[in-house]
Amino acid sequence: MELPFAESFKIKMVETIRRSTRAEREQWLKEANYNLFNLKSDQVFIDLLTDSGTGAMSDKQWAAMMTGDESYAGARSYYNMKAAIKNILGFDHFLPTHQGRAAENVLFSVLVKSGDIVPGNSHFDTTKGHIEFRKAKAVDCTIDEAFDTELDHPFKGNVDLVKLESVLTTYPKEQIPMIIITVTCNSSGGQPVSIANLRAVKQLADKYGIPVCYDSARFAENAYFIKMREEGYQDKSIKEIVKEMYSYADMATMSSKKDAIVNMGGFIAMRDEELWKKASTYNIMFEGYVTYGGMSGRDMNALAQGLDEGTEFEYLETRIKQVEYLGEMLHEYGIPFQKPVGGHAIFVDAKKILSHIPKEEFQAQTLGCELYLEAGIRGVEIGTILADRDPETRENRYPELELLRLAIPRRVYTNNHMEVVAAALKNVFNRRLNIKHGFKIIEEAPIMRHFTVHLDKIK
Template structure:
């Protein structure tokens, strides 16, 4: 008999979690104005709201915290992280920030101007927010297969080159500050981008003189899928694949709270010294001096270890298999999900799950609330609330995909917890025809509303 696969780590410390009653959850979600972001952590049993900053650090990362250099200028922790970024990602210059959206804020303050257009593959919410805040426009150039949840295309994060060239040829060069490639593509279901596509985007962009910027929050998971799915890469190491991936980028931003496996932190990196100096001005204004930015020395130390761990050893195999474990249970019960299963989360196709709920009543949010009420599991809507309103018409944008995302923190939950999530969704699936109405907005912010929106039930 073949020896079964098991985790490449053992548990050293545990944190108790509280299992509430349905009656308690009904009270709490109403008090939260039906916004899962407003729940207190102790009101949640299994928290799949995000995989950002919610993972468990290794013993080596915890040890690295104790040797952090908190010097204001010239911290050794900064240079430690700088060397790791150069070794793994290949960039000569980097600026630390307190998280990924801060890196976007700094970089876009240099590059994005009023009236610009920024093509990419299904821009993430903060990315689009920073673009639209500057009165520019994000243009989605993702391949059409990404919007067919039943399609088994192995790289649904790919950019459609014809769509991209149509953007390039329709605007003046100075109107397009960059193209953004998100690795993996979160909004389309944690879907990877192939090396072939990265290379082609790079080549096309060079033809038009447009910089390529990677949103790299989950770059290592993307590399894993390349190794597993793309011809010619099976025998290459993750480090080798990562090095080739980033050879096709001019700059990058990263929320280190994902594939950096830390609780806080981010950075941007580039090879252009001029861009580095221009970004430094904004980094000092918004984040802090260039050798600490928005990060403590101890957190830079932990991030350096995290980048090393995620690109070596058995970590990625454990990570991807746990996400797939949950996904395949749901597929087995006929529950509609984005296929193939992505890297960091399982995405439930809410449109096909709750077919009786009108799109105006926020289908994915309705499903997210049902899951919380059923078992105390907190997911997050990636649909109409997140898509926000059109800046020109102020009307709701209804995206092609209406998803409930179940983002799994790294090294945090066991497969027993995944079983709870799966059975809870199965229970809702079996009574789905009884769910005919959702919610309406009672209060919302003018941009990135999903974080603070207040809702009320539609009777």
């Protein structure tokens, strides 16, 4: 008899969570202005808002924290982190930051100016926000297959080379500071980018003299999919695949709260020492001295250990199979979501589920609120609210995909929790036609509004 799959870890500590009543959730959601970010964590039963900083660290990571060096300058922990980045990603120069958006802020302060064009594959919210804050423009060059949620394409995160070259030939080199590739591509459903595509983008970038930057939050999950799906990589280790991936990059930003499995931390890595020197000035202004940059020594130690653990196949297989388990249940229930299953989340197709609700009433946000009311499960809208307004016209941007993301923290929930999520979503799906209206915005920030937006029900 073939043995069933089992997790590659055992549980040493637990945290109590409480089931709430429907009446309580209705009141809490109203008090939160129907913004799931505004809920208190104690009001949430299963929290799938994000996988960023919400994972469970390993015994080795906790042990590494105890030996953290908290020296202001030249800490041992900095050099541990430097060695891990060099060994795993291959970059000689790096700057620690407190998280990924801080890395973007520092790097873009050097490279991005007003009027610039930054092509890439579906830039995520903070990336686009930092670009547009500088009055530059992010241009999405993702392949069209990414926007058909029913299409089972192995690398929906790929850059469309024709779209990219069109950008590179339309604008002068001086106006394109970099090409950003997000691995995996969060906005298109946690979808991977193939080695072949990374290589081709780099060749095109070199042809036009443009540097390539990886948004690296989930790079290890991307490498896992390459191993499982791309011809010629089945027998390579994750670390070998990662080394090749980054051989096609000139620099990288990382929110280490994802694939380095830490609660806080990030970095910028680069090959060019002159770029490092320029970025160091901003790092000192915004983050801290170059050898800590917004991170404590213990967190740098945990990050270094997490980079090593996060690039081991057994860990990644356990992590991604749990996401697949939830996807299999939703598929059986007939619930539409972005296929194939991504590395860190299920992206439910709210546009198909709530097609009778006008897009102006925020279908994905409506679905997210209904799922919370059903069972205390918190997801996040990846749709019109997140897409924000056009900086020039101030009109809402309506993306091709209107998704509810259910991001699964690493090593936190059991498959029983996934069964609760699937059953709750099935209940919402079955009563979807009884959901008559969505929401309207009553207060919003001028940029990255989704974090703090206030909504009200449309009667």
